[in-house]
Amino acid sequence: MRAFFDRQAEARRQTRRLLVLFGLMVAAVVAAVNGALALAWRLMAGGGWLGYPRFFFEVNTGVTLLFVLGGWWLESNTLRHEGGAALARRLGARPAREADFDERRLVHVVREMALAAGMTPPAVMVIERDAAINAFATGWDERDAVVALTEGALRHLTRAELQGVVAHELSHIREGDTRLNMRLVGMVYGLEMLYRLGEQLMEPDARGRRHAGALIGLALRVAGWLGWVAGHALQAAVARQREFLADARAVQWTRQRDGLGRALRKVLGQRRGEGDAGDGPLPLPQARHLWLVSVPRDAWLPWFDPHPPLAQRIARLYGGTMPPLPPHDGLDAADEPVVPARPTPV
Structure with missing residues (x-):
């Protein structure tokens, strides 16, 4: 178990390094924009020396930051206004129905794992007509939180495996991963x-004629594209570290590794043709990081x-x-409800 605590600490360290790198990437984009616009200005002057207008670089820097930080603010506030349940519905989820046995079992598992994690139980939702084993959590905080599982997960996972998956998703809420990733989405949107x-x-x-400002447009387009690519790559790198942390949290809260481990092995089995899977719904671009596992057709690089x-x-x-x-492995075994003990705070 100590190894998992060490991995939690390492995941947090890696996340901090990546966030610093993200800030440096934004600074590099500002420098690239200034450099590209300076070159465009020289070309517009016919290659001769024409002094830059007053506050040329200051204005370029301010406009670039306005777009990056303004885009971050607009996109983040849009997602915040929608709330966790609204975003879950956009992803195809609906509230769980306790009249259904499998969905009632899921509601009980979420409550048990929330108790083990010392959290307020989130709303529980189900993604219909999706045979793939998958899940996601969303919400800006515990009061706004939602945990949703696919029908495939309800049908193919034992209670212990459901506990592992739910514990993983609760970790994303507890650690603020959803809020962190939505903010990174906003910065990428600004780029x-x-x-x-x-x-x-x-x-x-x-x-059909292009004016002289087209050179400035080309400079902004190149700098913006490079920043967008780098931003998406760094955003994905941050999310990957948080997945490792959530996996370690799931082991801590369930007190065993087989719950989440067997669930992930079943996902692997589905993708290798050992059961009905399908790719599931293609996620919204801003919600790729929310899922338990990537949708295969979406993870192209x-x-x-x-x-x-x-x-x-x-x-x-x-x-x-x-x-x-x-x-279907293990579904015929006894599946009695077990409430995990409350873990020692980290």
Whole structure:
């Protein structure tokens, strides 16, 4: 168990380093914009020396930060205004129905794990018509929190496995991961706005002619695109570290690794054709990091995947390679409710 506490501390250290790197990336974008606009200004002057206008670099820096920080503020406030339940509904979830046996079991598991974590129980929702094993948590704080699981998870996971998955999602709420990632989404959105500004400046007029400002537009477009790519890569890197922390928290709160470990091995089994899976719904761009595991068709480049490889997560839980499991494995075993003991605070 001590190894898992060490991994929690390491995940937090890595996250802090990545956030510092994100800040440096924004500073690099500001420098790139200033450099690109200075070059564009020289080209507009025909290659000769033409002094820069007064406050040229100050204005460039201010406008760039306005777009990045303004985009962060607009997008973050939009997501905050919607709230956890509204975002969950956009992702295809609905409130759990306690009249249904599987959904009532899920509600009880969420309450048990919230008690073990010392948290207020979040709202419980279900993603219909999705055979893949997956889950997500959303909400800006515990009062706004939602935990949602797919119908595939309810059908294929035992109670112990559900406890592991729910504990993982509760960790994202407890550690503020959802709030952190939404803020990073806002900063990336600001970089995208910078790219779009450059795109608009490059558009020809009604007669199909481009004006001199097209060079400035090209400079902004290149700097904005590079920043957008770097921002998405860093955002995914932050999210991957938080996944490792949530996996370690799940082991801490359930007092055993097989719950989450077997659930992830069943996901691996589904993806290797040992059960009905499907890719599930394609997530909203701003919600990729919320899911327990990446949607396969969405994780097209490792740098932009907000989740570590499944095999790597499983190996960290077990201390070595483990084979996949078919989704129905263990479902015939006794599945009595067990309330985990309250863990020692970290």
